[in-house]
Amino acid sequence: MFKKQYWLILLLGAVFLTGCASFSASSQAEDAGKLVIYSGRSESLVAPVIEQFSQASGVKVEVRYGNTSELAATLLEEGENSPADVFYAQDPGGLGAVANAGLLAPLPEETLTKVDSRYRSAEGLWVGVSGRIRVVVYNTQSLQPEDLPADLFGFTDPRWKGKIGWAPTNASFQAMVTAMRQMWGEERTREWLLGILANQPVVFDGNTAIVEAVGRGEIEVGFVNHYYLYRFLREQGDSFPARNHFMNNGGPDSLVMVSGVARLAAGKNEENALKFINFLLSPVAQQYFASQTSEYPLVAGVQIQAGLTPLENLNAADITVDQLADLEGTLNLLREAGVVP
Amino acid sequence: MSRDFILSGRFGTISSPPARGSWLYLPAVLVALGMTVPLIYLIIRASSADQSVWSWLLRVQTLQIMGQSLLLAVTVMVSAMFFGVLLAWLVTRTDLIGRKLWAALLPLPLVIPSYVGAYLFVSFFSPRGLLQTLLQTWFGVDRLPSIYGFWGTWLVLTLLTYPYVFLAVRAVLSRSDRSLEEAARSLGYSPLQTFLKVTLPQLQPALAASGLLVGLYVLRDFGAVSILRFTTFTRAIYLQYQSSIDRSAAALLSLVLILITIGFLAAEQQFRHSAAEHPHTAVRPAGPIRLGGGQVPALFAVNLILLIGLVLPAGVLFYWLVRGVAAGEQLSGWLRPLVGSLSAAGLAALITSLAALPVSILTVRRSGWFNKVLEKWSYLGYAVPGVVVALALVFFGANYLPALYQTLAMLLFAYMILFLPQAMGTLQASLRQVQRSLEEAAASLGENPLRVFQRVTLPLMMPGVASAAALVFLTTMKELPATLLLAPIGFSTLATQVWAAVSEAYFARAAAPALILILASSVSMYLINHHSTQSGSSQ
Numbered sequence: 001m002f003k004k005q006y007w008l009i010l011l012l013g014a015v016f017l018t019g020c021a022s023f024s025a026s027s028q029a030e031d032a033g034k035l036v037i038y039s040g041r042s043e044s045l046v047a048p049v050i051e052q053f054s055q056a057s058g059v060k061v062e063v064r065y066g067n068t069s070e071l072a073a074t075l076l077e078e079g080e081n082s083p084a085d086v087f088y089a090q091d092p093g094g095l096g097a098v099a100n101a102g103l104l105a106p107l108p109e110e111t112l113t114k115v116d117s118r119y120r121s122a123e124g125l126w127v128g129v130s131g132r133i134r135v136v137v138y139n140t141q142s143l144q145p146e147d148l149p150a151d152l153f154g155f156t157d158p159r160w161k162g163k164i165g166w167a168p169t170n171a172s173f174q175a176m177v178t179a180m181r182q183m184w185g186e187e188r189t190r191e192w193l194l195g196i197l198a199n200q201p202v203v204f205d206g207n208t209a210i211v212e213a214v215g216r217g218e219i220e221v222g223f224v225n226h227y228y229l230y231r232f233l234r235e236q237g238d239s240f241p242a243r244n245h246f247m248n249n250g251g252p253d254s255l256v257m258v259s260g261v262a263r264l265a266a267g268k269n270e271e272n273a274l275k276f277i278n279f280l281l282s283p284v285a286q287q288y289f290a291s292q293t294s295e296y297p298l299v300a301g302v303q304i305q306a307g308l309t310p311l312e313n314l315n316a317a318d319i320t321v322d323q324l325a326d327l328e329g330t331l332n333l334l335r336e337a338g339v340v341p
Numbered sequence: 342m343s344r345d346f347i348l349s350g351r352f353g354t355i356s357s358p359p360a361r362g363s364w365l366y367l368p369a370v371l372v373a374l375g376m377t378v379p380l381i382y383l384i385i386r387a388s389s390a391d392q393s394v395w396s397w398l399l400r401v402q403t404l405q406i407m408g409q410s411l412l413l414a415v416t417v418m419v420s421a422m423f424f425g426v427l428l429a430w431l432v433t434r435t436d437l438i439g440r441k442l443w444a445a446l447l448p449l450p451l452v453i454p455s456y457v458g459a460y461l462f463v464s465f466f467s468p469r470g471l472l473q474t475l476l477q478t479w480f481g482v483d484r485l486p487s488i489y490g491f492w493g494t495w496l497v498l499t500l501l502t503y504p505y506v507f508l509a510v511r512a513v514l515s516r517s518d519r520s521l522e523e524a525a526r527s528l529g530y531s532p533l534q535t536f537l538k539v540t541l542p543q544l545q546p547a548l549a550a551s552g553l554l555v556g557l558y559v560l561r562d563f564g565a566v567s568i569l570r571f572t573t574f575t576r577a578i579y580l581q582y583q584s585s586i587d588r589s590a591a592a593l594l595s596l597v598l599i600l601i602t603i604g605f606l607a608a609e610q611q612f613r614h615s616a617a618e619h620p621h622t623a624v625r626p627a628g629p630i631r632l633g634g635g636q637v638p639a640l641f642a643v644n645l646i647l648l649i650g651l652v653l654p655a656g657v658l659f660y661w662l663v664r665g666v667a668a669g670e671q672l673s674g675w676l677r678p679l680v681g682s683l684s685a686a687g688l689a690a691l692i693t694s695l696a697a698l699p700v701s702i703l704t705v706r707r708s709g710w711f712n713k714v715l716e717k718w719s720y721l722g723y724a725v726p727g728v729v730v731a732l733a734l735v736f737f738g739a740n741y742l743p744a745l746y747q748t749l750a751m752l753l754f755a756y757m758i759l760f761l762p763q764a765m766g767t768l769q770a771s772l773r774q775v776q777r778s779l780e781e782a783a784a785s786l787g788e789n790p791l792r793v794f795q796r797v798t799l800p801l802m803m804p805g806v807a808s809a810a811a812l813v814f815l816t817t818m819k820e821l822p823a824t825l826l827l828a829p830i831g832f833s834t835l836a837t838q839v840w841a842a843v844s845e846a847y848f849a850r851a852a853a854p855a856l857i858l859i860l861a862s863s864v865s866m867y868l869i870n871h872h873s874t875q876s877g878s879s880q
Contacts, residue, residue: 036830043833043841044850062830065841069583070728074826076588077732078739083747083830097586169567169580202489205567208846209463216469231846235668331584335397340580341406341572 032058035272038075040068040089041259049288053279059272068094068171075264076101085267086276088129088259091171092121095260096325099125105265107277114281115298119258122322128258129280130289131296131311132225134176135244137214143221148245152223152253156195164201165210165222168339172207172225172257178330179252182323186333193337215242225257230294230305250315258298258321369699369715376721376758380599382733383725386592394590398597403577410573411601413494413566414559420499421555422548424646425506430536431639433514434522436629438636443643444511445867448811450650451504452862454819454836455497456564457855460843461654462497463488463568471657494571498562500650502555505812509551509767510544512808513774532630546773549613550766554723556605557762560598561726574598575726582728595725602724606717655859658852665849672853675838679857682818682834683865685749689756690814694806696757697764702798705772719765722758727822730758735826747829755823760816764809771805772798811866818862835861 039046043065054061064071064084072094075082082103089095098104104125112124119128136148149155155164167173180189202219204210210222211229215236232240247253261280263273279285286297294305304310334340397403431437432444450458465471468484476482487493525535566573574594581591632639666672697719704716722730734755738746745751775798783793799806819836828834835858842851 042845043838044845044847064825064830065837066825067583067844069586070732070822070826072586073582073588073732074735076586077736081739081743081746093584094586169583171583174584203570205570206844208844209568211846212464213467213469216467216473218467218469228846235665235670235847235849237668327585328587332393338402340584341402341577 032060033269033272034060034062035086035269035276036084036267037061037063037086037088037276038071038084039063039065040071040087040091040094041065045293046088048292049280049285052284052288053276057272057275057279059275061276072097075103079103080266082264082266084264085269085273086261086263087126088261088280089126090259091175091257092126092260092321092324093171093175093327095121095126095262096327098262098264099123103265104262105267105270107263108274111274111278111281118318118320119256119298120260120321122320126260126262127277127281128260128298128321130286130293131256131258131298132172132227133246133296133314133316134172134253134255134257135224135226135246136221137211137224137229137242137244138221139214139217139219140241140243141217145243145245148221151247151249151251153192153195155221156192156199158199160221161199162202163220164196164199165204165213165219166196166201167204167206167210167224168334170206173223174327174330174334175257175324176223176252176255177334178324178326179255179317179319181326181330181333182319183252183317190333190337193334193339197337197339211242215240217241226308227294246309246314248315250317252317252319254315255317255319256296256311256314257324259295260321365699365703368696369703372696372700372757372761373715373718375754376718376761378737379725379730379733379758380721382736383592383595383599383729386589387596388589390589390593394587394593397590398593406572406577407574407597407601409491409571410560410575413491413498413571413573414556414605416495417498417502417559418552418556420495421503422506422552424499424503425551426510426541426544426548428503428643428646429507429510429514430540431643433511434540434630435632435635435639437632437639437643439640443647445863446647446651447643448504448508448815448866449859449863450500450654451502451508451812451815452818452859453501453654454564454821454839455501455562456568456821457819457839457843457851458501458654459494459497459565459568461657462493465653465657466493471660489570491571494565494569496649497565497569498559500646501565502558503646503650505554505558505763506548506551508808508812509547509770512767512771512804513544513547514540515804546613547766547770549609550770552612553605553609554763554766557602557720557723560601560605561724563726574601578726579728588732591729595729598726599721599724602720603717606720610713651859655856658855658859661848662852662856665852668849670849675835675854675857678833678835678838678854679861681828681832682836682858683861685752685756685824685828685832685834686814686817686865688749689753689760689817690810692753693757693760693813694764694768694810697761697768697809701765701768701772705769706777716765720762723760723762727759727820728826730755731823731826734758734823738827747827749829749832752823752827752829752832755827756813756817756820759820759823760813763812763816767805767809767812768802771802771808774805775801814865815862818858 037050050061050063053059068090071087072089075084075087075098087095087098099121106124107127112120112127115128119131120126138148149157177189180192202213204213207224207228210224211232213219214222215232226244226246229242229244232242261277263270263277267273281299283299283302286299286302289295290297290302290304296304296308296311428447432440432447437443463470466485466488468487470485473482473485522535522539525539530538561575563575563579566576567579575598578591578594578598581587581594700715700719704712734751738751780793780797783797784790788796821836821840824834824837835854838854839851839858
């Protein structure tokens with residue numbers, strides 16, 4: 001009977017060695033050096049861009065994919081000993097936490113100025129890469145765009161009882177509430193939260209689930225980011241019965257949010273890190289985001305997704321990314337109001 | 342007590358020299374030290390938690406959340422134990438048609454990550470899900486009742502966790518002596534009476550251990566509770582990370598979770614303590630219980646559970662895959678994650694089972710407070726959410742062991758911390774069935790302890806070892822937080838691929854790796870099963 005066990009162990013060892021071999025084969029450093037990226041943006045979204053960069057520059061790129069907040073926590077735990085050169089985050093919250101810990105290096109002026117000052121950190125510690133807007137996604141079988149109120153406050157009307165979906169634990173939603181606190185003030189924001197709560201909204205885990213539920217007709221409207229809808233349209237066709245509505249009123253419900261990138265001060269590959277950040281802001285990469293992920297490019301002169309209004313024509317909330325940094329205050333308000341546990 | 346004592350075959354305890362096997366303390370204590378890493382980290386981080394966290398912790402709502410956590414853990418535990426025992430009994434003790442096949446299929450829901458399982462469940466059963474679409478075309482049903490909240494979460498978690506009980510109980514039933522049961526039957530007991538009065542008491546240690554695993558799984562689950570919208574304590578901890586990246590607050594909450602776990606461990610100890618040991622060695626092939634007319638309801642139960650727990654999830658995945666391929670989705674690049682998953686999970690199964698052996702032997706073969714503490718200590722990593730263990734190792738690895746940081750060794754260490762109790766529970770249960778007089782006979786014939794273990798104890802507990810390795814293998818296949826944060830950079834597994842695609846709503850892209858994950862785990866399950874039955878019968 002022991003013979004069989006040895007075979008099993010031998011088999012495991014063989015599988016393991018194959019795994020190792022495929023690693024070492026791919027980890028031979030080339031002349032252009034290497035670069036280590038921690039990406040809070042998912043592999044399905046950004047791997048093609050990173051591959052393009054690697055091909056064009058000859059830099060050997062290693063990427064750790066994860067959730068933005070968990071990677072931010074990882075960077076905080078690693079401190080000066082982090083192997084990472086670049087942190088590419090889904091939202092400003094994670095970047096802010098790492099910036100506050102003093103782990104980021106300032107970016108050069110010519111990199112920063114490629115992007116509107118609203119979409120980068122005031123201290124120049126990180127820069128926005130692509131944008132998305134907050135929208136109301138609605139079911140086209142039960143609603144027309146003109147049925148929707150002029151701002152999110154309109155959804156506190158009892159007519160919307162049981163018809164709203166939201167994801168209060170989602171980072172983008174919380175960023176919007178932070179914008180509300182900045183622009184509407186604490187009191188009115190609390191009033192809005194309680195008003196929506198009174199309408200018994202259906203609570204979701206994230207944007208995707210909301211868009212899906214609106215498409216199924218489980219709810220009529222949902223507060224989401226614009227680009228999830230396009231995934232469904234791509235996979236399920238134009239018959240998918242949901243569309244986006246941008247509030248376009250200049251208030252916090254017309255918020256533009258960004259993904260951003262930063263360089264770690266302790267990183268060993270400074271030159272490649274800057275090369276990569278500049279590549280993300282190049283027309284090639286920006287065009288990729290516009291056409292593949294349906295996001296807004298933040299650099300001028302790039303063709304955007306059909307059906308989207310160009311960023312410069314939107315009446316977007318006038319607020320800087322630094323003003324969106326107070327997540328702690330937002331979390332406290334959400335808890336007080338009983339929106340999150 | 343003396344009757345129990347005699348029945349339990351514990352004569353050896355008195356005569357065996359106390360010093361034997363003491364060398365086992367060295368590896369056991371080393372493993373326990375490893376388990377301490379998350380605890381030290383949590384204490385360091387929690388000590389800097391500020392006032393607002395404490396005030397949040399002491400609110401009425403927080404108590405309510407804790408209550409919800411406990412309610413969910415206990416109810417899932419009870420239902421998982423019920424189904425686990427019932428199914429294990431059906432496939433080992435009866436003439437159920439196709440029981441070999443059911444035995445191979447029934448553990449499989451274990452391989453489905455909870456966030457994927459919950460997601461698939463929602464897309465099928467939700468008020469406007471796939472099922473409603475079908476019912477609409479046939480019967481014009483417009484909307485199904487909501488599945489969110491407590492009951493949906495309870496159902497999904499029960500289906501994902503009953504295999505823990507099933508595997509543990511099956512391992513005991515397939516080795517335990519049936520002569521008592523046959524005697525009971527010949528004395529006129531009905532199958533049910535025999536089961537309750539004779540079989541169930543033998544199962545008590547295995548039930549206690551696997552029930553504990555289920556309870557703790559539920560306490561620290563994040564995926565199912567967040568998708569099915571039921572707020573538990575772990576969900577609160579994740580929120581803390583997600584929203585404010587406040588590590589000290591999350592650490593404090595994790596320490597509370599450890600306190601709750603200590604309560605569970607104490608309860609398990611009580612439950613197990615009341616159980617007598619029933620060591621047997623001679624497995625006599627006995628005629629299975631004839632189900633007769635009971636075949637139909639039994640087959641119905643088995644198939645219903647497999648339908649909801651395995652066929653439906655796989656079916657939805659297959660639907661996504663077909664729909665995606667029809668829309669022109671490219672399917673490629675699954676080989677590397679497959680190799681990654683298999684090698685990581687295979688090594689984790691090997692190492693974790695090995696690491697669990699010394700402490701399992703010590704705690705079963707010896708009593709005393711130190712051994713008890715050693716045993717409970719092993720649950721430390723299992724008491725807190727995976728991301729907490731992962732961050733603890735990030736902290737220690739990056740700052741104190743840079744040479745090992747983000748290597749496969751570090752990842753395997755994390756898996757060991759996370760899954761050791763799973764292996765330990767199963768090993769202990771099977772060790773309790775090994776008659777000590779056999780070991781002593783071998784020792785008295787002049788064999789050294791290592792040889793006794795290799796030639797007598799290990800072969801007898803082989804089905805248990807196989808089960809333990811299988812459990813660790815299957816749970817490692819789906820592990821996510823530690824793999825994401827600690828794996829060598831660029832190392833991908835099927836679970837990370839599924840997560841990356843699902844989190845961005847690329848369903849078709851998620852479907853292929855998820856199906857391969859289920860398939861690869863099934864094949865591995867089959868091999869382990871096959872292997873353990875063969876080695877069991879070759880003695």
